[in-house]
Amino acid sequence: MSTLKAGVIGYPIHHSKSPIIHGHWIEEYDLTGTYETIEIAPENLKEDIQKLVDQGFHGFNATIPHKENIMALCDEVDETAKAIGAVNTILIKDRKLFGSNTDVFGFIQNIKQEVPHFDFKNKRAVVLGAGGAARAIVYAFKQEDVSEIIITNRTREKAESLIELAPDQVRIIDWELREYALKGSDLLVNTTSLGMEGQLALELDLTQLPTHALVNDIVYTPLMTDLLSDAKAQGNDIVTGIGMLLHQARPAFEKWTGILPDVDDALIKKVLS
Ligand SMILES: NC(=O)c1ccc[n+]([C@@H]2O[C@H](COP(=O)([O-])OP(=O)(O)OC[C@H]3O[C@@H](n4cnc5c(N)ncnc54)[C@H](OP(=O)(O)O)[C@@H]3O)[C@@H](O)[C@H]2O)c1
Numbered sequence: 665m666s667t668l669k670a671g672v673i674g675y676p677i678h679h680s681k682s683p684i685i686h687g688h689w690i691e692e693y694d695l696t697g698t699y700e701t702i703e704i705a706p707e708n709l710k711e712d713i714q715k716l717v718d719q720g721f722h723g724f725n726a727t728i729p730h731k732e733n734i735m736a737l738c739d740e741v742d743e744t745a746k747a748i749g750a751v752n753t754i755l756i757k758d759r760k761l762f763g764s765n766t767d768v769f770g771f772i773q774n775i776k777q778e779v780p781h782f783d784f785k786n787k788r789a790v791v792l793g794a795g796g797a798a799r800a801i802v803y804a805f806k807q808e809d810v811s812e813i814i815i816t817n818r819t820r821e822k823a824e825s826l827i828e829l830a831p832d833q834v835r836i837i838d839w840e841l842r843e844y845a846l847k848g849s850d851l852l853v854n855t856t857s858l859g860m861e862g863q864l865a866l867e868l869d870l871t872q873l874p875t876h877a878l879v880n881d882i883v884y885t886p887l888m889t890d891l892l893s894d895a896k897a898q899g900n901d902i903v904t905g906i907g908m909l910l911h912q913a914r915p916a917f918e919k920w921t922g923i924l925p926d927v928d929d930a931l932i933k934k935v936l937s
Contacts, residue, residue: 667695667696667697667698668690668695668696668697668698668699668722668920668921669697669698669719669720669721669722670686670697670698670699670700670721670722670723670724670725670916670920671683671698671699671700671701671702671716671721671724671725672699672700672701672702672724672725672726672727673702673703673704673712673713673716673724673725673726673727673730674701674702674703674704674726674727674728674729674730675703675704675705675706675728675729675730676703677701677702677703677727678701678703680701680727681909681935682699682701682725682727682913683699683700683701684934684935685909685910685913685931685935686699686913686916686917687699688930688931688934689917689923689925689931692925693921693923693925695921695923702716702724704730706729706730706733709730709733709734709737710737713734713737713761716756717756717759717761721756722755722756722920722921723753723754723755723756723916723919723920724754724756725752725753725754725913725916726751726752726753726754727752731750731751731752731796732749732750732751734751734754734763735749735750735751735763737761738751738754738761738762738763739760739761739762740760740761740762740763741762741763741764742762742763742764742765744764744765744768744803745763745764745765747803747829748765748767748768748799748800748803748829749799750765750767750796750799750800751763751764751765752764752765752766752767752912752916753765753766753915753916753919755919755920762919764915764919765800766912766913766914766915766916767797767800767801767908767912768800768801768803768804768807769911769912769914769915770907770908770909770910770911770912770913770914771800771801771804771882771908771911771912772784772804772807772808773907773911773914774880774903774905774907774908774910774911775878775880775903777907777911777927778903778907779878779901779903782851782878782901784805784808784809784810784851785808785809785810785811786809786810786811787810787811787812787850787851788810788811788812788814788848788849788850788851789805789810789812789813789814789849789850789851789852789853790814790815790816790842790845790846790849790851790852790853791805791813791814791815791816791853791855792816792817792842792852792853792854792855792856792858792866792868793817793854793855793856793857794815794817794819794822794823794825794826794855795822795855795856795857797855797882798815798817798826798855799826799829801853801855801882802815802826802829802830802834803829803830805830805833806829806830806833810833810851811833812833812835813830813833813834813835814834814835814836814837814845814849815834815835815836815837816836816837816838816839816841816842816845817836817839817856818839818856820836820838820839823836824836842868843868843869843871843872844872846870846872846873846877847872847873847874848874849873849874849877850874850876850877850878851877851878851879851880852873852877852878852879852880852895853879853880853881853882854866854880854881854882854883854889854891855882857883858883859881859883859889859890859891860883860885860889861885861886865890866889866890866891868891868894870891870894870895870898870900873895873898873900875898875899875900876900877900878900878901878902878903879891879892879895879900879901879902879903880902880903880904880905881902881903881904881905882905882908883905884904884905884906884908884909887904887905887906887936888904889905892904906932906935906936907927907932909935910927910931910932910935911927914926914927
């Protein structure tokens with residue numbers, strides 16, 4: 665390929681770890697090019713994206729607050745992004761914008777890489793939270809034939825808005841009753857911001873959770889959240905959240921370069937340092 669020209673748009677954007685991830689792969693696969701952070705205010709979205717097209721960008725990632733609004737500016741949007749209602753990856757080809765969402769891939773691949781024997785089919789999953797990340801995860805569960813998806817969220821109406829993603833599988837349980845949802849479950853995922861550095865703690869007694877259940881926290885600062893420590897102490901398999909961030913970047917890199925890169929220890933180390 666010619667020299668890669670890519671980046672991530674957001675507002676603000678200085679916190680993004682994406683340049684570390686894509687920079688690592690550019691180096692590892694002996695490519696030339698750049699992946700930069702590009703700050704775009706919401707009111708300038710259309711004009712500033714046009715500038716990226718004019719400058720010959722191969723594509724870019726979109727993060728907060730552009731993931732939803734950018735959909736209307738795309739010439740085509742893939743099925744996953746349409747279902748979730750958010751685009752995080754754009755390929756520019758013949759001056760056209762092709763939008764997709766790679767969070768579903770990232771979430772699933774992280775668990776598959778970390779716990780290869782785990783089979784999603786016919787399992788019962790509990791999802792804590794009902795924000796943007798939960799939408800991608802509920803859709804991922806539907807794709808992987810999870811048979812029951814129990815969603816519990818502080819704001820019940822937001823949990824109810826996720827039913828449309830998997831009407832036959834989703835059941836809602838009130839946030840105050842979340843511990844009852846754990847009984848008989850095979851998989852527990854925290855998609856709330858609780859437990860993240862600077863946020864409130866996630867209060868959850870895991871006694872009811874079977875020890876065979878897999879526990880994943882998509883919060884990755886800190887990497888070992890209290891939820892994961894408690895689950896590990898109880899004998900459950902655990903998966904941290906950093907892998908979702910890394911794996912979701914892989915299909916984007918592939919769209920722009922034709923190479924589906926790996927997530928290896930060197931990359932994990934770089935991103936966490
Ligand atoms: N590992 C990864 O690659 C990855 C990817 C995406 C996101 N994340 C992380 O996942 C978390 C959620 O992201 P998001 O984009 O889904 O955010 P979001 O759309 O803002 O959703 C936040 C969720 O947290 C809940 N919440 C916030 N404060 C709460 C509180 N005090 N008590 C109970 N629930 C509370 C919200 O409940 P309400 O609906 O009641 O407000 C909502 O369900 C963030 O920490 C983010 O960094 C990680």
